[in-house]
Amino acid sequence: MSLGLGALSVAWDTGRFYSQAMAGGRGTAFGQAKITRGCLYLLSASVALSAFFLISKDEMRAEIARFSAASGQSLWVDLKLWQVFTSPLLQVEFVGLLFQGFMLWMFIPSLERWWGTKRFLKFAAYTSVIAVVVGTLTVLLVPSISRSYPITGLDPFIYASIVAYGTLFANQEVQFFGVVPMTGRQLTIGICAFMLIFVVVGQAWGKGAANVAAMLTAWILTNGGWTPKIWWLKRKQKRIRKKLRVVRESDDPNSYLN
Numbered sequence: 377m378s379l380g381l382g383a384l385s386v387a388w389d390t391g392r393f394y395s396q397a398m399a400g401g402r403g404t405a406f407g408q409a410k411i412t413r414g415c416l417y418l419l420s421a422s423v424a425l426s427a428f429f430l431i432s433k434d435e436m437r438a439e440i441a442r443f444s445a446a447s448g449q450s451l452w453v454d455l456k457l458w459q460v461f462t463s464p465l466l467q468v469e470f471v472g473l474l475f476q477g478f479m480l481w482m483f484i485p486s487l488e489r490w491w492g493t494k495r496f497l498k499f500a501a502y503t504s505v506i507a508v509v510v511g512t513l514t515v516l517l518v519p520s521i522s523r524s525y526p527i528t529g530l531d532p533f534i535y536a537s538i539v540a541y542g543t544l545f546a547n548q549e550v551q552f553f554g555v556v557p558m559t560g561r562q563l564t565i566g567i568c569a570f571m572l573i574f575v576v577v578g579q580a581w582g583k584g585a586a587n588v589a590a591m592l593t594a595w596i597l598t599n600g601g602w603t604p605k606i607w608w609l610k611r612k613q614k615r616i617r618k619k620l621r622v623v624r625e626s627d628d629p630n631s632y633l634n
Contacts, residue, residue: 410481410485411480411481411485412485412488412489412493412496413488413493414488414493414496414497414500415480415481415484415485415488415496416480417497418465418480418497418500418530418533419476419477419480419481421465422464422465422466422467422473422476422477422529422530423473423477425440425444425462425465425466426465426466426467426468426473427473428440429441429466429468430468430470430473440466441466441468441526443456443462444459444462444463444465444466444528445459445462445463445466445468445526445527445528446459446460446462446463446508446511446512446526446527446528447512447515447523447524447525447526447527448512448513448514448515448516448517448521448523448524448525449516449523449524450524451508451509451512452512452513452516453516453523459508460504460505460508460509461504461505463508463526463527463528464504464505464507464508464528464529464530464532464533465530466528466529467528467529467530468526468528468529469529472529472531475531475534476529476530476531476534479534479537480530480534483537483538483541484534484537486541486545487499487537487540487541487544490544499536499537499540499594499597500533502593502597503532503533503536503537503590503593503594504530504532504533504590506589506590506593507527507532507533507536507586507587507589507590507593508527508532508586509589510585510586510588510589511527511532511582511583511585511586511589512527512582513585514581514582514585514586515527515582518581518582520581521581521582525582527582527583527586531583531586531587532586532587532589532590532591533590535567535568535571535587535590535591536590536591536593536594537594538563538564538567538568538591539564539568539591539594539595539598540594540595540597540598541560541563541564542560542561542563542564542565543564543594543595543598543599544560544598545560546559546560546561547559547560547561548560568591571587572584575587
């Protein structure tokens with residue numbers, strides 16, 4: 377039992393790692409960071425797949441999308457489950473690819489430096505997979521949206537990273553493009569408000585649901601109240617407790633030796 381409690385304690389500390397904020401000083405200036413290893417991995421994979429898609433002819437684009445892009449139809453009806461991992465890496469719009477590249481190069485590396493590459497990539501996986509799942513379910517269940525509408529790109533992870541930054545460095549002063557001073561919280565509120573307005577005006581409900589799901593996941597993780605490992609270990613601890621029973625001295629087969 378003590379081993380289970382010890383493992384749960386370690387998991388809790390791991391979860392808290394996402395929520396540890398900087399004690400003081402100034403945050404990384406927005407627009408002045410240099411890319412880190414994990415961000416470079418994500419950017420390279422996204423650019424490789426997306427650039428190949430963008431320069432291909434229509435027939436090849438259709439094949440790439442059929443294999444990589446998750447939609448309500450492909451993920452939940454055709455059961456192409458691998459698309460929860462491939463779809464975030466496929467950006468079908470050049471402007472969107474530029475936005476992702478800019479954020480991964482100039483802004484998001486500050487999170488990786490704070491967490492470390494391993495935890496940063498786990499964060500990217502959590503938020504991206506949940507975004508694809510929620511986005512495709514929305515596409516599947518909302519009658520006004522085509523079931524074949526794809527949920528692609530790293531945008532949900534990008535917005536989740538902005539939420540994480542605003543939570544971790546809420547009171548830290550940052551420089552928006554090195555010009556406009558603001559706190560991490562103000563930066564997060566401004567960008568997230570812009571995203572929500574864009575979703576409402578464009579009625580992009582599938583993408584909006586994916587973005588919001590990723591952002592909520594980021595908020596939960598960075599507030600330190602819950603992580604997948606904590607949930608799993610708590611369930612394991614409950615199973616162990618069910619198997620425990622009070623042992624009386626008379627139940628000990630060797631008690632007559634005493």
